[in-house]
Amino acid sequence: MRFIRVVGLLGVMLCATAVFASNVKTDYDRSFDFARLRTFTFKSQWSTGTPVNGLVESRIREALRRDLESRGFRYQADGPADFVVVFYANQRERVATDVVGYGMPYRWRWGWGPTFWTRYYTEGSVLVDFVDPVRNQLVWRGRVTDTVSGLDQSQKQIDKGVDQLVKHFEKDVRRSEKKEA
DSSP states (O other): OOOHHHHHHHHHHHHHHHHHHOEEEEETTTTTTTTOOOOEOOOOOOTTTOOOOOHHHHHHHHHHHHHHHHHTTTOOOOOOOOOEEEEEEEEEEEEEEEEEEEEEEGGGTTOOEEEEEEEEEEEEEEEEEEEEEETTTEEEEEEEEEEEOOOOGGHHHHHHHHHHHHHHHHHHHHHHHHHHO
């Protein structure tokens, strides 16, 4: 009996981590030489018609700066840099509907139908572009999407999401270096 409880608990934990894990997607220019990238700068892409949450913008910028500098890149506020970091943030309200029927065919005979659960949540996305300023072309793009937990958790979620994006950037760089060799 104890074994069944432990296995059930492990199953629930695995499902919970799959549900609450953020989604990271990346793409990059396979012909670009990432080894020459040493310095970076930021370019703002906020349009004037879009209401901007200045707190979120500064948190994303600082998290990107901190993560890139911890991996050996140098921030260059003025003057030419090897690549330009451009980011966009978006959030939207989402609805998820779950149906629980429990697989009992005789439920319908007793007048019980499936149970519907509706969840409302906020989904946030951050899209980060690395642009080659010489050719003015996109060389790497990453997007992280996650459920927004609330205002008090935004700093932790931004740090976690940016860290995952920069880790994926490093994997893409290593992958492109292996193909060149």
